[in-house]
Amino acid sequence: MGWYQVDALVHLVASLLVTGYTLFWAIMALALGRTARPAEAARLLGVVRDSRWPHVLVPFSLRLRLPTVGWLLLAVAALSGVLAGLLGHSVAVGGMGGAMTPLLALKLVLFVALVAGHALAMRRPQAPLLYMNFLLTVAIVAISANLMR
Amino acid sequence: MALYQISVTLHLLAAMLWLGHMFVWSLITGPALKRVEPPQTAELLRERSVFMGAFGWPALALLIPTGLYQLAARGITLGDIASLSFLELPDGPVLAAKLLLVLWMVVYQAVWAHHRAPVAVYVNMAAALLILAASVVVVRGWE
Structure with missing residues (x-):
């Protein structure tokens, strides 16, 4: 596997773990x-x-x-995502080509919201925040599915 | 195109939720809650953490039809799979590996999923990681 593919796999696994983590809290x-x-x-x-x-x-x-574990998972997801953009896989074979699109921008905004939500929820875990974090994660995954070709 | 995108979205969501639940409960939160004091609180929290039950069968109910639909969209039908003619395609062997691993996960779900099976659990998680790797190769190629 090439570096992009390895990074894509790391990003998938990190995302899966973040999904499980926010699901657990919800x-x-x-x-x-x-x-x-x-x-x-x-x-x-x-x-x-x-x-x-x-x-x-x-x-x-x-x-x-557990909050520290959550931060680590979010960090790996973020770093592997940034790396995917830097590796700038060719659009011709279905990648992003390193371009920012409205959908990708929305994903990044939601991810920042998730980071903020995690910070707030781990200071004082409350159900509405924990539900919101899970829904943000689901939205991010759904958007990611539509970033792929 | 819209139906394909919906299928991909559902496929990814089902995989993320099922495997996320499996990995995080088995590797992170389950072990973390074991050491909560006092033991009665640990038991209460562990019992509460599984009150919604498992995600395997509902996830597979989405993953299999959406997976087959996506294969058909790529020109690989059920007949091609049954006759193994898809093996002649460039990513045929990788796809075959993925499908065999999916079959393992279905067998695991049917036989071991709701019983104490520490070895089978880890084999299942390893299979899940290999499925993800195969999926990356199928969608993005080797290089």
């Missing part, structure tokens, strides 16, 4: 909102936020809190 918000009182649901979302990864092999002090 499901936790929904599940806890349905089965616990608001104050208890908020407390439990905070417990989830403070949980650490990985759960073995690494000393506890070096384990990452």
Whole structure:
């Protein structure tokens, strides 16, 4: 595989992980909102936020809190996306040619909104923010499907 | 063209949601929640995290028909797949590998998905990554 293809694969995997990550938070918000009182649901979302990864092999002090894992996933998605633009795959074979289109601009705006949403949600996890982050992710994936030829 | 784009969008969304759920729950959030204290809270959170059930069958219900539609749009019919004549195409072998891996994931879903199967889970995730790689090659070529 060429470098563009490798980068495209990294971007796909990172996007898949970001999708799973925001889906997880949305499901936790929904599940806890349905089965616990608001104050208890908020407390439990905070417990989830403070949980650490990985759960073995690494000393506890070096384990990452879930928001940090989220930041890493977003960073890999962003960097691999920027690299895809820089590699500027030829439009003739279905790539972007390094060009900015309205659809790509919309994707980038939504990604910035997702980054902001993640920052806010991880300070204080609340259901509306977590749902919004998930919907932003879905919108970004849907737009990405229409960027491909 | 619009129907094709809708198909691609649904195909990608189904894959992202299913595989994202699979990877993140298995590799990140599931393990992270195991060590929450006290253990009763850990158990509660893990139980809550799976209250919506799994995504496999609904995702496959979208992935298979949209995948077949997209193949047909590229000139590869069910008959071509059944007769293996698609192997003669330039990306035929890569496509064959992808379809075999998809078949594995269907078998995994039917046999192991809702049971404790640590080895099969990791084999399934490896298959998913190979499917993604094959998809990149089919759509973007090798170089």
